[in-house]
Amino acid sequence: MPVPRWTRPPKINIPISRTYSQKRNLCFMVLALFTILFLLGLLHPTVQHGPLEHLDRLKEWSTDKAQNLVQVLPEEGWGGTVKDWLDIPHNESGECKGWDPKSLEENDPVDCLKARQYRQTMRVLEREEKSEHDHWYFTKQHNIDTLRDLTFCFLPITDANWMPCHEKPLIVSGWWYTAEVITGATTGEVIWQGSVVKQLKMLGYSFIAVGPYVNWIEVAEMMPDVYHLLWSSDLDTVSCVTDPRCIAKEHYIPPEDAEDLSIGVPDEERGVIPIWALNIVDYWGARPREMSNNHYWWGLSEDGDWSYHPLGQEWIATPWPLPGNHYHLPYTIEEYCMKMPITPHEERKDAALLLAKRSAYFHYPYVSPASFWTNLSQIPDLELLSTVEEEEGKPLPEGLQTMGRQSREDYEVLVGNVKALVGMGAPPISPSIYSSLCQATPVVIPYFQEDYRMDGWWLYSSWSQHGPAIAIGEPYVYKYYAQNYTDLEHAVRRAMATPIDRFIPEDMKLPYALSQLSKYLSRDLKGMFDKVILDNEGNIPRLKKGVQERCYELKRCRDPLTKGRVPSTPPDRVTRHVIEI
Ligand SMILES: *[C@@H]1O[C@H](CO)[C@@H](O)[C@H](O)[C@H]1NC(C)=O
Numbered sequence: 001m002p003v004p005r006w007t008r009p010p011k012i013n014i015p016i017s018r019t020y021s022q023k024r025n026l027c028f029m030v031l032a033l034f035t036i037l038f039l040l041g042l043l044h045p046t047v048q049h050g051p052l053e054h055l056d057r058l059k060e061w062s063t064d065k066a067q068n069l070v071q072v073l074p075e076e077g078w079g080g081t082v083k084d085w086l087d088i089p090h091n092e093s094g095e096c097k098g099w100d101p102k103s104l105e106e107n108d109p110v111d112c113l114k115a116r117q118y119r120q121t122m123r124v125l126e127r128e129e130k131s132e133h134d135h136w137y138f139t140k141q142h143n144i145d146t147l148r149d150l151t152f153c154f155l156p157i158t159d160a161n162w163m164p165c166h167e168k169p170l171i172v173s174g175w176w177y178t179a180e181v182i183t184g185a186t187t188g189e190v191i192w193q194g195s196v197v198k199q200l201k202m203l204g205y206s207f208i209a210v211g212p213y214v215n216w217i218e219v220a221e222m223m224p225d226v227y228h229l230l231w232s233s234d235l236d237t238v239s240c241v242t243d244p245r246c247i248a249k250e251h252y253i254p255p256e257d258a259e260d261l262s263i264g265v266p267d268e269e270r271g272v273i274p275i276w277a278l279n280i281v282d283y284w285g286a287r288p289r290e291m292s293n294n295h296y297w298w299g300l301s302e303d304g305d306w307s308y309h310p311l312g313q314e315w316i317a318t319p320w321p322l323p324g325n326h327y328h329l330p331y332t333i334e335e336y337c338m339k340m341p342i343t344p345h346e347e348r349k350d351a352a353l354l355l356a357k358r359s360a361y362f363h364y365p366y367v368s369p370a371s372f373w374t375n376l377s378q379i380p381d382l383e384l385l386s387t388v389e390e391e392e393g394k395p396l397p398e399g400l401q402t403m404g405r406q407s408r409e410d411y412e413v414l415v416g417n418v419k420a421l422v423g424m425g426a427p428p429i430s431p432s433i434y435s436s437l438c439q440a441t442p443v444v445i446p447y448f449q450e451d452y453r454m455d456g457w458w459l460y461s462s463w464s465q466h467g468p469a470i471a472i473g474e475p476y477v478y479k480y481y482a483q484n485y486t487d488l489e490h491a492v493r494r495a496m497a498t499p500i501d502r503f504i505p506e507d508m509k510l511p512y513a514l515s516q517l518s519k520y521l522s523r524d525l526k527g528m529f530d531k532v533i534l535d536n537e538g539n540i541p542r543l544k545k546g547v548q549e550r551c552y553e554l555k556r557c558r559d560p561l562t563k564g565r566v567p568s569t570p571p572d573r574v575t576r577h578v579i580e581i
Pocket residue numbers: 090091
């Protein structure tokens with residue numbers, strides 16, 4: 001984690017009643033806050049002029065404990081010397097007296113959490129280094145580096161390599177798109193995850209990407225004391241919670257009207273993963289049947305609210321502020337796009353750029369007819385540019401020229417030098433819209449239903465290419481009805497004629513994104529779980545009827561774990577393992 005330098009001026013008092021781990025967390029929060037300040041300083045040169053406003057922001061981000069500290073911060077000179085009011089403990093906690101990583105595991109102090117965390121991390125690290133298990137090869141180096149760094153958190157305080165960390169500083173992600181961040185892919189999901197893992201780092205957390213499914217399960221089983229939470233897809237989560245060999249024995253409950261698959265599974269084969277630790281990361285959320293194809297994908301038979309996480313939508317994080325209780329983890333491309341120069345309107349080409357990567361998009365039934373693009377491309381004073389890749393059997397609309405696929409950098413240059421970016425209907429909810437606005441290039445987006453509406457879930461329905469962007473409105477985002485050529489041409493002309501400044505929605509700026517992530521990470525999932533149980537007459541809610549069946553029918557869910565498999569629990573857990581519900 002990049003931490004600004006600081007000197008060591010006088011200490012301030014921290015109440016002695018704080019426990020060691022509180023202090024450690026506290027000190028990490030504070031380190032994180034400094035990092036944020038530091039970054040804000042880089043991003044927003046005005047930050048030094050408005051310290052009070054930002055002080056308020058920081059208060060929002062912080063936990064109660066850190067809040068007290070923020071209040072004692074001097075009100076001026078954020079950019080100045082940072083005081084050393086981190087009271088890093090110099091004594092080992094009582095339980096960890098005698099903890100020595102070089103000694104044998106059986107000599108570890110019994111109640112020393114750090115010792116358990118260290119052993120668990122080492123086992124996962126060694127397994128990763130050997131790589132004999134089924135794994136995503138491209139995540140190997142990242143995982144090894146991360147796990148090795150993590151071991152420093154769990155060393156005795158006296159060790160020169162010891163590093164103060166959050167008590168549980170790791171996210172174990174089994175989601176493909178978190179892994180893809182490592183390869184630098186550029187789909188919407190990856191851009192979201194890329195931003196979120198950067199934010200994680202700023203807040204002092206790290207992640208490993210472990211897949212496929214069984215690998216992810218095994219790592220979760222191997223390091224129960226290390227991870228803060230588990231991330232995975234909707235499908236893998238449904239697969240796990242409905243599999244008595246995956247989900248903790250105490251947390252298995254068959255879905256509504258479904259067979260109890262736990263009958264006959266021996267105790268030693270029952271799963272150990274707590275249901276509340278399973279968090280879904282998803283680009284779309286659990287969308288109701290009336291505005292999605294979820295009758296097809298999930299076999300939904302009724303309209304309305306639902307969740308593919310049995311505990312509720314609170315366990316589903318998405319990049320959008322969706323209706324219901326989904327958790328909004330915004331992404332920000334601020335850091336990236338603020339560096340890009342803005343081309344003045346008069347220096348730009350009299351051109352509009354079509355937002356489309358694949359020629360197949362032009363053949364989707366709901367997009368505008370090909371003749372619209374033919375006609376738009378023939379307007380004399382308007383150049384229609386395109387970077388679409390022509391696919392076999394999917395010809396481009398007549399008259400439309402393409403310069404072919406561009407690198408991300410070249411594409412950004414292109415976007416910054418036209419007067420409008422024109423969505424033609426696909427891909428849905430693409431982040432490209434935001435990087436265009438960030439380069440002061442207005443966007444034009446279609447909707448597909450004449451009686452288009454934007455209230456509640458409809459904003460996130462497939463009734464338009466990008467509801468949240470349409471909601472921003474003119475002069476940033478113009479909309480047109482996909483079956484009305486006049487409407488399209490007017491929208492493009494108005495967008496091209498109206499210069500805008502760089503625009504980033506408030507909730508996609510770094511301060512807001514960090515505040516959301518920080519709140520997300522400080523949620524007491526176990527406490528939330530207890531409350532869900534209490535509100536459900538003491539039972540774990542059952543998964544909606546038909547969801548599991550449909551998931552397997554479409555072969556989207558994972559094969560259940562094999563008969564005879566025993567979870568990879570750490571050795572000290574075999575006897576001690578108790579999860580109370
Ligand atoms: C830390 O250890 C030293 C030496 O063992 C001892 O004198 C001191 O009281 C300890 N401090 C705390 C806060 O336990």
